[in-house]
Amino acid sequence: MYRTLSKILVSLALALGLSITFATTSGSAQAAPTPAAAAADCSAEQSALADAKAKKAATKKKLKQARIAKNRAVKALKRAKASHNRAKIAKLTKRVKTLKRKVNRLERQLANRNRAVQAAKAVYDECANGGITGDSPIQALCDAGLPQAICDALAGGIPGGGLPTDISLDMFCDAVPANPLCDALAGGGGLPGLPELPGGGLPTDPAILLDLLAPILGGGLPGFPEIPGLPELPGLPLP
Template identity: 35%
Template sequence: MVKNAARLVLAGWVAVALTLAGGSAIAAKPSAPSTASPTSAATKSAAKSCAAEKSRVAHARNAVRKANQQVAKAEKAKKHAHGKKQKKAAAKKLAKAKKKQRAAKAQLTRAQAALKKCRSHHHGGDGGAANPLQPFCDAGLPQPICDAFATLPTPPSGGASPIQPLCDAGLPQPICDAAKNPPGPGGASPIQPLCDAGLPQDICDAASGGSTPPDPLTILQQVCDLGLPLPICDLPLRAPLRHQMIA
């Protein structure tokens, strides 16, 4: 009896000891490492942070492009209109097209401003680099052009710009660098957003590769009229430059 009781007590103590040891082992076992890295998650979030704003800018660009086409079509129709009634209808259609054009450009400006604000809040995530064209806007070039420039993709480092003669004559070099990008949707000029924002359209047409660079004197005078002081804007310097470009 005594031996059996002693055996039972010993067996009980052994069971308790094993239970306590198992619990301690479970408690001491390290938890499995998380597969999601906070750093990588933050990077992905930053990369996608301005995707919606980019999409809105792209849609707004297309709307402006279509509006520009409608205005050009209406202007052509008005020019070829005959008779009082036909001219009145053409003028009305042109006014309507220009109204839509102004609305589309305003929407594009708002979309670009939203993208710029988003990028400023996510430096290094979706492109917080300084705008290389901004100093020229600080000097007098309309700010919407610099805002539009901030939405363009980074141009390739090599290769020649199709409008380099314009920059050799005084046009800001970042514009010529951006012209090295691939064409936009539908074969549009790679810098078309700049012209939608106010840059002379001839510059964007030349950048598309469909025509040779226009006369620097004529085009750069339009840039002078926008408010950016260029060396070519000084009348005494323009005649020698013209001879230089022709030669």
């Protein structure tokens, strides 16, 4: 369950263009994996990373071929113009436009593939390093990519408040047991409202990712849409 939440957080961070780090607490050096973490089964994450890399390589190859074809067509068009061959000029002009559109499309696709590889690698690294557990501080959620304002609000939402680096997820759930995230932890099940994601894939649209997070973090957190800082994030709609 924590792994699924971490995937959402990482994907949200990448979709918003946020930086991603994985640490136990902010500002501290990352601890060495525990024996249990070292033995964690990350085969699914490793497979997803390999698949993302393969798709990136395939797209990169297609882009290279499209660029070569476009350059050849541009040169042929120049020769046709030099010889005033109207028939060839018309044909090659159309071909150059088509190839330019193809190159632009593949460039956008390659950028998406790069982001997918980054997200898959972050999820794999997070799994290999033990993941987020109930003993982890709330700050671990934001170290995994969630906007810092949310961790600050979660930590401040318990009686007496506190710092995200000092309050663990278990401590938060002891104080606010009605939160949907805590309900999921207590039951050992999945996250409420989270659909099955075939092949471990996640959407990259920030709005969709926020829709997945809203019932989890918003249920026990009054004023969730008003958390300071969220409206300033690029492309981030309010839940």
